[in-house]
Amino acid sequence: MSDSLVSVPLGSFQINELISINESELSVEQNHLSPKKERVIFSLIVPTFNESKNLAQLVEVLSRLLDNYFEAKFQGEFDRKVASTYELIIVDDDSPDLTWQVGLDLMPNYPKLRVMRRQGEKGLSTAVIRGWQASQGEILGVIDGDLQHPPETLTQMLDQMFNQMLDPDVDLVDVDLADVDLVVASRHVEGGGVSDWGFIRRVLSRGAQMLGLLILPNVIGRVSDPMSGYFMVRRSAIANCAMNPLGYKILIEVLGRGQIGKVAEVGYVFQERQEGESKVTWRQYVDYILHLLRLRSRGRITKIRQKLQVPIKRFLSFGLVGLSGVFVDMAILYLLSDASTLAWGLTRSKMISSEVAVINNFLWNDLWTFRNISSQQVGWRKRIRRFLKFNFICLFGIGLNILILNFLYNYLHINQYLANLIAIAIVTIWNFWFNLKLSWRVTQTK
Numbered sequence: 001m002s003d004s005l006v007s008v009p010l011g012s013f014q015i016n017e018l019i020s021i022n023e024s025e026l027s028v029e030q031n032h033l034s035p036k037k038e039r040v041i042f043s044l045i046v047p048t049f050n051e052s053k054n055l056a057q058l059v060e061v062l063s064r065l066l067d068n069y070f071e072a073k074f075q076g077e078f079d080r081k082v083a084s085t086y087e088l089i090i091v092d093d094d095s096p097d098l099t100w101q102v103g104l105d106l107m108p109n110y111p112k113l114r115v116m117r118r119q120g121e122k123g124l125s126t127a128v129i130r131g132w133q134a135s136q137g138e139i140l141g142v143i144d145g146d147l148q149h150p151p152e153t154l155t156q157m158l159d160q161m162f163n164q165m166l167d168p169d170v171d172l173v174d175v176d177l178a179d180v181d182l183v184v185a186s187r188h189v190e191g192g193g194v195s196d197w198g199f200i201r202r203v204l205s206r207g208a209q210m211l212g213l214l215i216l217p218n219v220i221g222r223v224s225d226p227m228s229g230y231f232m233v234r235r236s237a238i239a240n241c242a243m244n245p246l247g248y249k250i251l252i253e254v255l256g257r258g259q260i261g262k263v264a265e266v267g268y269v270f271q272e273r274q275e276g277e278s279k280v281t282w283r284q285y286v287d288y289i290l291h292l293l294r295l296r297s298r299g300r301i302t303k304i305r306q307k308l309q310v311p312i313k314r315f316l317s318f319g320l321v322g323l324s325g326v327f328v329d330m331a332i333l334y335l336l337s338d339a340s341t342l343a344w345g346l347t348r349s350k351m352i353s354s355e356v357a358v359i360n361n362f363l364w365n366d367l368w369t370f371r372n373i374s375s376q377q378v379g380w381r382k383r384i385r386r387f388l389k390f391n392f393i394c395l396f397g398i399g400l401n402i403l404i405l406n407f408l409y410n411y412l413h414i415n416q417y418l419a420n421l422i423a424i425a426i427v428t429i430w431n432f433w434f435n436l437k438l439s440w441r442v443t444q445t446k
């Protein structure tokens with residue numbers, strides 16, 4: 001069993017509460033031969049992607065450090081029935097350099113080491129959450145797998161979490177760790193810094209933080225280094241929260257969605273990479289902004305949507321299809337009416353081009369926008385019926401377009417192009433709504 005992988009949790013990104021150790025189980029005298037029960041106090045996740053060259057050293061340093069720490073801190077516990085311990089979980093996204101295999105090979109030498117190999121999902125933030133979901137610990141931590149986060153800082157961070165545990169009068173099994181919910185290793189407090197960063201990188205990093213402060217002041221403003229990927233959080237503070245992280249910045253998700261009370265910070269110096277390379281691209285900056293906006297609007301968009309019952313995704317698809325229709329219309333109009341091509345009359349050309357666009361739009365909408373409905377109403381007859389309804393509604397829409405355009409232009413004296421844009425927007429909504437209700441209506445087929 002020792003060389004097996006941790007299975008990847010499926011479904012939503014929600015971390016379960018721990019089932020507390022059963023009291024009665026504890027009071028039962030334990031046989032000397034039976035293995036000591038273990039209480040996992042700390043689960044440290046190491047997200048990796050192509051870190052095979054760093055892994056052995058990292059696991060060695062972390063294991064030694066944590067073994068020593070836990071032994072020193074909990075030695076008074078030896079007579080207890082429960083041994084306090086930690087676990088180290090590598091979450092690798094199926095790295096081409098076989099980082100996960102390197103992890104597996106290390107397992108026989110490090111009993112606290114576990115390895116997860118994710119094949120379907122990707123991404124730093126979700127890797128961390130999957131690791132936490134599979135973990136047993138009461139404190140959940142994360143550290144980079146490239147040795148850029150100095151491992152020694154961990155002991156200071158753990159000390160912050162364990163304040164109260166040092167009190168010899170408190171019974172460990174019941175104690176609620178410390179009153180700190182989150183400890184962040186920060187580059188921007190005393191003792192913190194970056195080793196060798198150029199001007200641009202510093203500006204980008206600070207700029208991102210500033211932008212975060214603008215969009216999400218209550219979240220970003222709570223810590224000095226919201227970009228940090230080196231922190232630990234009390235499990236109970238984020239258990240049962242529906243997480244939905246995007247991109248790199250998992251700490252923002254924890255701060256934004258968790259019930260984080262007291263926060264502590266410990267300074268650290270961001271080291272230079274010795275092996276492998278950074279995975280950061282422009283994509284991470286875009287994800288970061290989207291992530292901020294998502295947290296900012298948290299639930300609000302969904303709520304409005306539920307209230308209005310507007311199928312936003314469908315509407316966007318419909319709009320996109322409509323846009324494709326505009327290009328089809330233009331192209332056909334050109335082919336038929338342009339002097340250099342067929343040079344037909346404008347009205348005749350436009351009638352044909354509109355109809356081709358309508359057919360184009362129908363096909364895409366039937367295949368894509370409303371595919372879940374059309375797939376239930378199969379057969380050519382039904383499809384043609386949908387098409388005729390669609391055609392009819394769209395023709396009506398064209399009439400409406402002309403009416404609105406005239407009204408806006410002649411009565412409200414709005415610029416004709418702006419007026420046309422408004423008319424198109426209104427007609428798009430009209431088309432969408434009536435087609436949703438009529439053409440792709442969910443009917444009980446008789």
Ligand code: GDD
Nearest residue numbers: 047048049093123124127144145146227228229278279280
């Ligand atoms: N599983 C998994 N999946 N791990 C990943 C992925 C992924 O898609 N992308 C990156 N990682 C791992 C890397 O292997 C590394 O262990 C860690 O995540 C950090 O990735 P780097 O690419 O080395 O990030 P960085 O050094 O540029 O960024 C660091 O700086 C930030 C502070 O500005 C990271 O430490 C961040 O965590 C930190 O917030």
Ligand code: MN
Nearest residue numbers: 144146148278
């Ligand atoms: Mn790195």
